Amino acid sequence: MADWRTDDDIHHATNTMQDWFRVMCEEEWDTRSEAVDAAIQQVPNHMNCVTALDPAKIRDDYERLFQAAVRIGDNDLAVAKIRITGTHLAAWTGDAADRFKEQLTVMEVFCDKQQTLVLEMLRGVAAVYTIAVLARESYFSIIEAGTAAAMNVCVQQKAKETEAKISLYADVIKDILGMDAKNLRSGVANVVIDVGKYVATTMIDDGGIDQVANSYRHEADRLCQSLGQALDAIQGDFAKQHEKVDNEKPGLFVPLPAYCDVDSPDFSYERFRDTAHDPGPIGPQVEAERQKYVEEKRTNDTEIGRRLDHHGDKGVI
């Protein structure tokens, strides 16, 4: 059984409510009511709003993204691989060697930051899931209350309770988006806060045909309106995060200094030397081989370029 009102649940419930609205008209005055016609006409729009999101798909996406966040920020094996790279470089010293070792630390920081950013995005996904479920529940409650009110009109007494429970989306969203993203856990159901405390009650007026129809329409319209505002708030949160990510360049993206690159004349043995060899005699040899290496690379590049161009492939790659 799903943890939310399914499309079929809502569809059947609205059919029942509309049937009772029609029965109400026939039994009460045997006449048409413009208010009832207007309410029934709006039912498809209300259903569109509350069933536009599929909680099952959001739940699955949440879990997938949560596992991705774990594999980015809590990937013990990847972190171990990064750290052991530093051990493999332990014998090397100098500015460039130090910079490479620092870069390994920057990589770990990058992973940690990426995880935080993914979790912050995931917090928004949890908010979307929550209101998707609550919107269905609230609308279902309005339909049940509308049906009960129509039945009361038919029997001309207060035989059924016409109270509807509607969630206060703005408060729910505010609290979920305000959570510490680091506290998110696997399974979106574990994230959802105590939604029971964000419920308001409202009555569907069962004082007559028009009152029932107008009351239903008013409450359902209000529900769709507050649902739209909640979704816009989440959209704003996603946009704000996007802007933050866009403006925040990680340290890992800062290019390594030219002296870390053998292609650059700034590179020298002194800057990447092992502890056993004095730079004195080896330094010039390294520089001579470096220059030859760069020249060979350049020639190879040119040769590859020439061949590709000859075959007409250049520009495709």
Place this chain on the structure above:
Amino acid sequence: MSDGFTIDLDEAERGCRSYDGSLPQAALMLREPVADLLDHAGWDGRGRFDAVDRMRSAYRLLSEELGDRQIRGCDVMEDTAEALREIIAVYRRVDGQV
């Protein structure tokens, strides 16, 4: 001196060798979640609501940005390994002369 760089270069190479070096392997592992960040299977239900479309559009932009950033981070890790491999390549040539 007569041992050349061999031992130290072999050790350094374990960190940056293509495919099985520790750094390229770390990059490979961290690249795996990228597909999950870029996958937009969709949250659509049976209904349709403009506010949902707007929200999903903002979500897509954000997740793509994070996915691209993860790709770039892994690229930098691989580039770092490549830079080390080039240094090792030069030193191996020198090693033959020591």
